Amino acid sequence: MAEKNKDTVSHWVGNKNLSLELYRQLYTIRRAEEKIIDHYGENEMRTPMHMSMGSEAINVGLCQALKKDDQVFGTYRSHALYLAKTSNLYNFFAEMYGKDTALLKGKGGSMHLSDPDKGFMGTSAIVASAISVAVGAAFANKVKGNGKVVATFFGDGATDEGTFWESLNVASLMKIPILFVCEDNGIAVHTRAHERQGYKDITQVIGKFKCKVFKDNSTNVESIYNLAVQALDSVRSTGAPCFMHLKYYRYLEHVGVNEDFDVGYRSQEEFESWYKKDPIKMQRETLKRIGISEDKILALENKISREIETTIHKVKNEQFAEEDEIYKEVFK
Numbered sequence: 001m002a003e004k005n006k007d008t009v010s011h012w013v014g015n016k017n018l019s020l021e022l023y024r025q026l027y028t029i030r031r032a033e034e035k036i037i038d039h040y041g042e043n044e045m046r047t048p049m050h051m052s053m054g055s056e057a058i059n060v061g062l063c064q065a066l067k068k069d070d071q072v073f074g075t076y077r078s079h080a081l082y083l084a085k086t087s088n089l090y091n092f093f094a095e096m097y098g099k100d101t102a103l104l105k106g107k108g109g110s111m112h113l114s115d116p117d118k119g120f121m122g123t124s125a126i127v128a129s130a131i132s133v134a135v136g137a138a139f140a141n142k143v144k145g146n147g148k149v150v151a152t153f154f155g156d157g158a159t160d161e162g163t164f165w166e167s168l169n170v171a172s173l174m175k176i177p178i179l180f181v182c183e184d185n186g187i188a189v190h191t192r193a194h195e196r197q198g199y200k201d202i203t204q205v206i207g208k209f210k211c212k213v214f215k216d217n218s219t220n221v222e223s224i225y226n227l228a229v230q231a232l233d234s235v236r237s238t239g240a241p242c243f244m245h246l247k248y249y250r251y252l253e254h255v256g257v258n259e260d261f262d263v264g265y266r267s268q269e270e271f272e273s274w275y276k277k278d279p280i281k282m283q284r285e286t287l288k289r290i291g292i293s294e295d296k297i298l299a300l301e302n303k304i305s306r307e308i309e310t311t312i313h314k315v316k317n318e319q320f321a322e323e324d325e326i327y328k329e330v331f332k
């Protein structure tokens, strides 16, 4: 299996192993969330779920282009980002099930995943709040001269917050090496961008800052990966911030594991037009096009599904933390 998060990435472009590796990650994330849907009704995962489904190409493409020591910050909707950056399926499910064996001993849940040793610095449920913290971490990297790049991920709703613009301004002014990654699904809970924003195209506004802009509407993981390589090259070579604007469609309700096309703010038809370019389906087609056999793809998919089943089975049998543990290291 191809090594993930390599130190040099340029030779991966156009490489069959890269295409397979990207598919392996996309399929793992999609399958893991499908299993959450299957098991959530058992009421053993006592954590609100903000599902990533639909956005996987963004998280996988970006994390593949980042180096192992680079750092990411995310939001309450970070399942895909967590798995793409850490590849730690066991910890992912242990945290969902709130078990003592999870890195955060089950105190994080779905919304507060974190694994700093793997560069997954943390996530926050307060919209946009991680962005300014990420700029601080990027500034610390600059002062230390350690060459690490920070990528901070957020939704289009976060760009409605003052702290986003203050963070962008200070990073542009002070030349801080950070990549702002806007995962734009066009909706904040149930409110469309045109009902919230006094401009048409955020990339034009951000283009006025000392911050280079990259955009992609494709949901194609290889295209996003190639763009991320360029954006990260720019951050590394200039030390200045960049902004990536990436469109996708959230498949499930804002919070929860169900579809919500009957609520009134969006339609089944809209979903279906996006689903035609589903990132997992598209990458599977890419594999076929570059000559990878159906048997090989099925074998990979079966292996991943088995690994997820085994992980969930193991996690379900783990213990919960003792009562005196659960109040440690949390704000009361």
Ligand SMILES: Cc1ncc(C[n+]2csc(CCOP(=O)(O)OP(=O)(O)O)c2C)c(N)n1
Residues within 6 Å of the ligand: 077, 125, 126, 127, 128, 154, 155, 156, 157, 158, 159, 185, 187, 188, 189, 250, 254
């Ligand atoms: C500061 C703050 N205001 C409001 C909320 C309530 N809230 C939770 S999610 C959300 C919408 C965020 O939308 P977006 O940033 O586009 O992310 P998405 O849910 O689409 O991933 C809002 C308003 C909050 N958590 N924090």
